Amino acid sequence: MLSEFQETLLQSVKAYQSTQLVKNKYENVLQHLDSGIMLFDSDGVLTFVNVQMARLLEIPRHSLIGCNLLQLLRHPHLSRFKKKKILRLYRETIFYRKKNHELVDEYGRYWLTTVTYGDQMDGDFLLSVKDVSDFKLIEQTAYQNDKLAMLGKISAAIAHEIRNPLTAIRGFIQLLRPHLIQLGRDEYARIILTEIDRANDIIYEFLNSSKPTAPQKTVMSITSLLKEVVLLTESEALMKGCEIHLKEADTVMNVSIDVKQIKQVLLNMIKNAMDAIEEVEGDHAGVIDIHVKPEGRYVNVTIRDNGNGMDKALLARLFDPFFTTKEKGTGLGLSVSYRIIKNHRGHIHVDSVKGAGTVFVIALPLVI
Structure with missing residues (x-):
């Protein structure tokens, strides 16, 4: 009788250990997902948060477990920006029954947020957040x-x-x-x-x-082309109260380009930089820095100015055809530049801060 009881007890212990192993295994998987995950129970208490979610909130995991929503919003390490986003998420989920949300964080990254609740969750609320910036x-x-x-x-x-x-x-x-x-x-x-x-x-x-024509490519040094462009623009720059500084690379970097088209892109970028510097009020010493740097199979041409800069709303429409903030602009310059660089199998990246200036990076394939 005792041995049967011991055997039953032993089987129960083994089953419990097996269940715990499975639970730990799945919990370990959830902890290391690239998506952020939070689980609130039916009482609104946070019972689980994975590593990625804690990293997104910029709060240690151990200080999150056991918090309710109000305590989370009052957390001393939670930024004001994230508090606003969480409140918006809460309102749209509770009042409008919205389950999928798209958010943009303070760094300009896009996040798809999904809230799962109902009978399948036994009263719990599952919040998952995935970075969809690449998509x-x-x-x-x-x-x-x-x-x-x-x-x-x-x-x-x-x-x-x-x-x-x-x-x-x-x-x-x-x-x-x-x-x-x-x-x-x-x-x-x-x-x-x-x-x-x-x-x-x-x-x-x-x-x-x-509608730019197909590029008629020739191989040339990118530095030589930049010197020519600076020579064409420096007198106009001086008239507008700014200086152009070209920092040459130590090595020769050749690119296969349509010289006329790429020159058009560079002239357009530098002219835009001059216009942005002109917009700054007061006695402002304008500077346009141009430098080239190899980056893997590409050469990056960086054009940086200390002009007026742009906000995120303007940045989002920067390459739209016919979109312009200039009184006499056509809105075609940057959209055409975008297509020309794409036709050369390159890409353009732009970063700007209102009141601090703008940085354009043009990447073109190197001839190796």
């Missing part, structure tokens, strides 16, 4: 490419529709020219023909700008 970047890139493709189609249609009547007008003016000469008004015909030709040139430039 968001892919989505934004695809959206940008779609807009640029649409811009090219619109530009081609506009150019075609305007060119046709201009061609007709030019033809009739040439027919009328002998009569104008007889009346002593040949100057009128010359002016009209000149202005029509100028309109055609503007249309041609617009069409080429909005």
Whole structure:
């Protein structure tokens, strides 16, 4: 009888140990997921938080376990920015029954937050947070490419529709020219023909700008091109009260590029930097720093200014076609630059702080 009891007890202990091993195994998996996880019980008490979530909140795990939502919001280590996000999450979940939320943190990263509750959770609330910044970047890139493709189609249609009547007008003016000469008004015909030709040139430039042609590549030193660009812009920069500093690399870095197109991109970036410096009020010594640096299979061209800078809302629309904050701007410069760099299998990264300046980094493949 005793041995049966001991055997039953032993089996119970083994089953408990086995259950604990499985529990510890799954808990260990949850702890090391790349998604942040929090679990609140039916009383609203935090019973589990994994390493990633504690890292996101920037609070030690041991000080979170056992907290309710109010205590979490009052935690001395929780930043004001995160408190606002948690309150927004709470309101949208409780009052609007929203289960999926997209948040942007103070570092500009995108997070997909999912709240799971109901019968399947036995009254508990599971909060999971996943970094979707890379997916968001892919989505934004695809959206940008779609807009640029649409811009090219619109530009081609506009150019075609305007060119046709201009061609007709030019033809009739040439027919009328002998009569104008007889009346002593040949100057009128010359002016009209000149202005029509100028309109055609503007249309041609617009069409080429909005839809860059395939690059005609030649191999050259990126430093040589930058020296040429600085030479072209430094006099205008001095007139606008700023200096351009070019820091050359120790090694020769060759790139395979369409020189005309990449020069257009660099000139556009430097002109934008000059405009941003002009926006700063008061006696401000403007500086534009340009330096080149190899980064793996790419060469990075960094253009940094101490101008007015941009906020996050403006940064998000920076490469949109026709979007501009300038009174006489077309909004095509940066969208065209974006496409040119993409056509060269490179990429552009921009970072800016309002009132502190802007940094553009253009990455182009190296010729090895």
